[in-house]
Amino acid sequence: MSGILHDPKSYHSHKGLYIKTATILTVVTAAEIGLLFVEALKFAFVPLLVIMAVYKFAVVVGTFMHLKDDKTVFRVVFIAPLFMAMAMIYVLGLLVMPHFAPFGAGEVRLAVQKSKDERMGTGDYSPAAIAARDNKMPHLTKEKYAAMFASTKDFTAGEKVWGANCASCHRKDGGGLPGLGPNMTDDCYLHGGDVYSLVNTVTNGVKGKAMIAFKAQLSEEEIDQVALYVRKMRGTNVAKGKKCEGDKVAAK
Amino acid sequence: MSAHAAEAMHDDDHGHEDLVENNYMKVPNVKLAIWTFLGSECMFFGSLIATYFFYLDKSITGPLPGEVFSIGITSISTFILLMSSFTMAMAVDSAKSGTMTKSRNWLFITAFLGAIFVGFQVYEFWHFVHLGLTLQTSLFGSTFYVMTGFHGAHVSVGVIWLIMVGILAHKGNIPAEKAVMVESAGLYWHFVDIVWIIIFTFVYLLEFAK
Numbered sequence: 001m002s003g004i005l006h007d008p009k010s011y012h013s014h015k016g017l018y019i020k021t022a023t024i025l026t027v028v029t030a031a032e033i034g035l036l037f038v039e040a041l042k043f044a045f046v047p048l049l050v051i052m053a054v055y056k057f058a059v060v061v062g063t064f065m066h067l068k069d070d071k072t073v074f075r076v077v078f079i080a081p082l083f084m085a086m087a088m089i090y091v092l093g094l095l096v097m098p099h100f101a102p103f104g105a106g107e108v109r110l111a112v113q114k115s116k117d118e119r120m121g122t123g124d125y126s127p128a129a130i131a132a133r134d135n136k137m138p139h140l141t142k143e144k145y146a147a148m149f150a151s152t153k154d155f156t157a158g159e160k161v162w163g164a165n166c167a168s169c170h171r172k173d174g175g176g177l178p179g180l181g182p183n184m185t186d187d188c189y190l191h192g193g194d195v196y197s198l199v200n201t202v203t204n205g206v207k208g209k210a211m212i213a214f215k216a217q218l219s220e221e222e223i224d225q226v227a228l229y230v231r232k233m234r235g236t237n238v239a240k241g242k243k244c245e246g247d248k249v250a251a252k
Numbered sequence: 253m254s255a256h257a258a259e260a261m262h263d264d265d266h267g268h269e270d271l272v273e274n275n276y277m278k279v280p281n282v283k284l285a286i287w288t289f290l291g292s293e294c295m296f297f298g299s300l301i302a303t304y305f306f307y308l309d310k311s312i313t314g315p316l317p318g319e320v321f322s323i324g325i326t327s328i329s330t331f332i333l334l335m336s337s338f339t340m341a342m343a344v345d346s347a348k349s350g351t352m353t354k355s356r357n358w359l360f361i362t363a364f365l366g367a368i369f370v371g372f373q374v375y376e377f378w379h380f381v382h383l384g385l386t387l388q389t390s391l392f393g394s395t396f397y398v399m400t401g402f403h404g405a406h407v408s409v410g411v412i413w414l415i416m417v418g419i420l421a422h423k424g425n426i427p428a429e430k431a432v433m434v435e436s437a438g439l440y441w442h443f444v445d446i447v448w449i450i451i452f453t454f455v456y457l458l459e460f461a462k
Contacts, residue, residue: 008428065438071277084295092302
């Protein structure tokens with residue numbers, strides 16, 4: 001029978017396994033701390049640290065607490081509340097890290113970002129900026145933009161605006177200039193590649209960068225036209241253009 | 253097992269009623285109780301950790317985590333606690349092997365390592381208070397002290413528990429068949445260690461990874 005009265009004679013010591021486990025735990029802990037001094041891996045700090053912590057957790061529970069080989073009922077009474085606790089942390093975490101939300105968290109995200117920006121005194125919540133983030137603009141409706149996209153007149157007008165205002169920094173063909181404007185003919189954007197973001201960037205400029213605000217020099221229509229022109233440059237990849245900067249978007 | 257054999261065994265083992273096997277689950281009641289308790293502890297520490305992160309970066313006044321945490325000191329105390337999990341596993345292993353003297357020694361070593369960890373935490377709290385971080389200073393102060401304080405209290409309770417089991421083992425009051433008494437204390441001890449594994453990585457290391 002599988003008595004409760006433990007029989008020491010039939011027990012096989014796990015000493016070797018425990019020493020091995022302790023060694024592994026030491027090595028992983030040393031790796032965790034050492035990792036922080038490897039600047040080159042900075043981008044992967046969070047996932048690597050999380051993986052190592054979860055691994056250590058699993059090793060201690062599985063081997064030292066021998067949950068791995070013990071009765072199922074122990075796994076149930078421990079792991080079920082463990083998952084409930086993790087679910088609770090995740091749901092509460094969504095309030096501060098809404099980008100981990102699986103669906104429909106756009107409004108929460110904006111509200112959270114706004115409250116954070118207000119606290120830190122940063123962020124642009126002008127109607128144009130919000131409209132750009134939400135991909136809608138009062139003066140540039142979807143229909144109007146579709147019509148502009150189809151006409152050559154607006155494209156030619158945009159080209160002219162480009163030549164007079166943008167080419168000096170972004171190069172005549174849009175390939176970008178070192179230390180000045182980025183390449184507008186690849187699929188990469190620092191401040192959004194959709195037409196609304198482009199309109200917003202041209203209108204308000206980028207604080208602290210060479211990109212100035214054009215709302216004083218250009219009319220609303222001219223800005224729409226040049227944004228259309230820039231949008232149509234995407235993916236043309238002119239020769240000798242600057243390397244990709246910012247986020248990659250779909251090519252066309 | 254026949255009824256007769258069961259009766260005979262019962263006669264042989266007076267004094268083990270507290271370890272009686274759960275008839276339905278076929279596991280020792282003590283162990284089932286400990287695992288269930290540890291399950292509830294997951295929820296308990298889960299709430300404290302979630303609260304800490306919910307209020308992280310929302311403190312109006314300093315000192316902030318990055319200004320008070322010391323990676324060197326915390327790494328040492330973390331390593332000590334981690335090693336105490338190893339010595340605890342050895343205590344359980346010795347008890348199950350029937351070598352109670354060895355088990356007693358491992359138990360006292362484990363309790364000693366645990367006490368060192370608590371000592372480090374007392375120093376850390378004292379140091380932080382001198383840097384101007386108290387329970388009332390900020391959201392960081394409140395959530396940090398409550399979370400790590402409850403963990404430290406758990407370690408302290410564990411130290412007392414281990415010393416008590418160690419004394420029982422020393423007096424010869426734990427026969428090898430009752431190794432589950434050492435094992436139960438061990439499960440609690442390992443749990444306290446895994447809570448610290450999570451806190452160390454998510455609270456301390458991720459702060460330095462920023």
